[in-house]
Amino acid sequence: MIPAPFDYEVAESAEHAIALLGEREDAKLLAGGHSLLPAMKLRLARPSVLVDIGRLAELSYVRDEGEYVAIGALTRHRDVHHDPLLQEHCPVVSFAAGTIGDPQVRHRGTIGGTLAYGDPASDLPAVMLALDAELVVRGQGGERMVPASEFFTGVFQTAIASAEMLVEVRVPKRAAAGWSYTKMTRRAQDWATVAVAAIVERTNGAVGKASIGLTNMGATPLRASAAEDALAGGATIAEAAALIPDGTDPSTDYAASADFRRHLAKVLGRRALEEAVAR
Amino acid sequence: MSIARKGKDLLRRVALTVNGTRHELELEPRELLVYVLRERLGLTGTTVGCDTSACGACTVLVGGESVKSCTMLGVQAEGFEITTIEGLATNGDLHPVQQAFHEHHALQCGFCTPGMVLAAVSLIESGGATDEEAIREGLEGNLCRCTGYHNIVEAVAAAAGVI
Ligand SMILES: Cc1cc2nc3c(=O)[nH]c(=O)nc-3n(C[C@H](O)[C@H](O)[C@H](O)COP(=O)(O)OP(=O)(O)OC[C@H]3O[C@@H](n4cnc5c(N)ncnc54)[C@H](O)[C@@H]3O)c2cc1C
Ligand code: FES
Ligand code: FES
Numbered sequence: 001m002i003p004a005p006f007d008y009e010v011a012e013s014a015e016h017a018i019a020l021l022g023e024r025e026d027a028k029l030l031a032g033g034h035s036l037l038p039a040m041k042l043r044l045a046r047p048s049v050l051v052d053i054g055r056l057a058e059l060s061y062v063r064d065e066g067e068y069v070a071i072g073a074l075t076r077h078r079d080v081h082h083d084p085l086l087q088e089h090c091p092v093v094s095f096a097a098g099t100i101g102d103p104q105v106r107h108r109g110t111i112g113g114t115l116a117y118g119d120p121a122s123d124l125p126a127v128m129l130a131l132d133a134e135l136v137v138r139g140q141g142g143e144r145m146v147p148a149s150e151f152f153t154g155v156f157q158t159a160i161a162s163a164e165m166l167v168e169v170r171v172p173k174r175a176a177a178g179w180s181y182t183k184m185t186r187r188a189q190d191w192a193t194v195a196v197a198a199i200v201e202r203t204n205g206a207v208g209k210a211s212i213g214l215t216n217m218g219a220t221p222l223r224a225s226a227a228e229d230a231l232a233g234g235a236t237i238a239e240a241a242a243l244i245p246d247g248t249d250p251s252t253d254y255a256a257s258a259d260f261r262r263h264l265a266k267v268l269g270r271r272a273l274e275e276a277v278a279r
Numbered sequence: 280m281s282i283a284r285k286g287k288d289l290l291r292r293v294a295l296t297v298n299g300t301r302h303e304l305e306l307e308p309r310e311l312l313v314y315v316l317r318e319r320l321g322l323t324g325t326t327v328g329c330d331t332s333a334c335g336a337c338t339v340l341v342g343g344e345s346v347k348s349c350t351m352l353g354v355q356a357e358g359f360e361i362t363t364i365e366g367l368a369t370n371g372d373l374h375p376v377q378q379a380f381h382e383h384h385a386l387q388c389g390f391c392t393p394g395m396v397l398a399a400v401s402l403i404e405s406g407g408a409t410d411e412e413a414i415r416e417g418l419e420g421n422l423c424r425c426t427g428y429h430n431i432v433e434a435v436a437a438a439a440g441v442i
Contacts, residue, residue: 001330007289008308008354037350038332054355102420103402104335107344188419
């Protein structure tokens with residue numbers, strides 16, 4: 001399968017990429033290409049021009065910014081997975097990046113690409129939501145900060161406007177918190193049937209306050225707010241896990257029915273919370 | 280700065296370094312790396328299994344790291360060193376991973392083998408082939424339809440020196 005013809009421009013900087021994007025309605029950024037190229041082969045996407053940002057080395061970094069760790073949009077999954085700063089301060093991010101696809105996919109795919117694509121089955125969106133990360137979006141008029149809770153707006157839809165680009169992700173440091181990213185896949189390299197990200201503050205060895213992010217339980221990544229509230233009110237892990245499907249709207253597809261996904265979310269949620277308190 | 284609509288006829292001049300040899304090519308941007316290798320350069324050792332990023336048969340090394348060449352444009356490869364199965368042996372001597380595949384009978388029909396070998400080379404060189412489990416995980420992007428995984432894992436473990 002070969003994609004339909006398109007024009008191709010190599011961006012020399014983020015500003016250059018944004019200027020090129022502004023010139024044609026249906027222009028698309030090309031980062032690692034590991035979501036976009038498969039979609040173009042299947043004619044699910046048919047941009048008339050690709051703006052290649054894959055060579056913007058200045059947007060591939062992980063930096064310590066005090067309260068948070070900044071990750072450049074062009075940082076590949078492989079580099080997020082192996083980064084010592086993230087392993088120390090935001091271990092759930094590096095761990096989840098290591099569960100994406102397979103080594104070949106992680107050698108090309110980028111954090112900016114996976115967040116901008118807005119696929120509810122992708123792993124890092126739910127993790128960013130659970131961590132209350134902030135996303136830095138740049139357009140011709142300058143930069144704006146979008147909290148993860150406002151970033152994912154629908155299936156393959158985000159708060160990024162057509163001539164804007166995601167340039168950085170800011171992840172609050174949570175080194176002291178317990179964490180887990182518990183994912184179930186049908187086959188080794190598959191996307192998550194369901195996955196649960198849990199970030200837990202411990203009080204006397206039990207869950208004090210928890211943030212729970214859900215992968216593939218609706219049109220966007222979701223927070224399990226009912227379960228979070230129950231835990232804050234003193235519920236046990238088992239009681240809280242039973243509430244995880246509340247407010248979700250999972251789909252039925254080749255991998256699972258919506259009912260099975262709701263069931264899985266409880267089981268994986270309980271395991272994730274148990275692992276997070278213990279870690 | 281404006282993008283002239285160039286459409287179908289747009290060809291882009293690209294210099295690719297494959298197995299140490301530099302090639303000047305005129306490519307349509309939509310040409311996938313695997314077809315550039317196979318059809319433009321005649322390097323048919325890289326196979327196409329699924330053409331949907333799922334099987335890993337088309338794996339080559341881009342800058343020393345394993346990549347599925349059916350999911351990368353030829354124009355994206357400009358400036359990188361690309362290694363295909365044809366470029367692994369030196370002066371007629373098999374690469375240690377090739378030699379290990381030979382010795383451990385790690386191929387049956389051989390269709391997945393070039394991709395398996397290159398994925399294994401990348402895994403070993405990145406330090407990821409630490410034990411059997413790590414090798415199995417590290418090769419999760421490569422499918423063998425003949426299902427000879429057991430010998431493949433043994434061959435990679437032998438080449439990595441972990442058995
Ligand atoms: C076989 C396979 C298995 C996979 N398994 C998983 C998995 O288990 N879990 C998972 O989460 N993902 C998985 N993926 C997807 C993978 O993580 C992709 O790399 C990722 O979703 C997209 O990143 P990319 O850099 O390749 O983006 P691209 O494909 O280049 O771009 C994706 C979209 O985002 C836009 N975009 C890219 N960068 C930016 C930016 N900086 N600002 C604004 N828009 C931008 C593009 O225009 C495009 O619309 C898999 C992919 C493959 C091929
Ligand atoms: S042919 Fe590229 S992954 Fe199957
Ligand atoms: S040896 Fe036949 S597909 Fe692997």
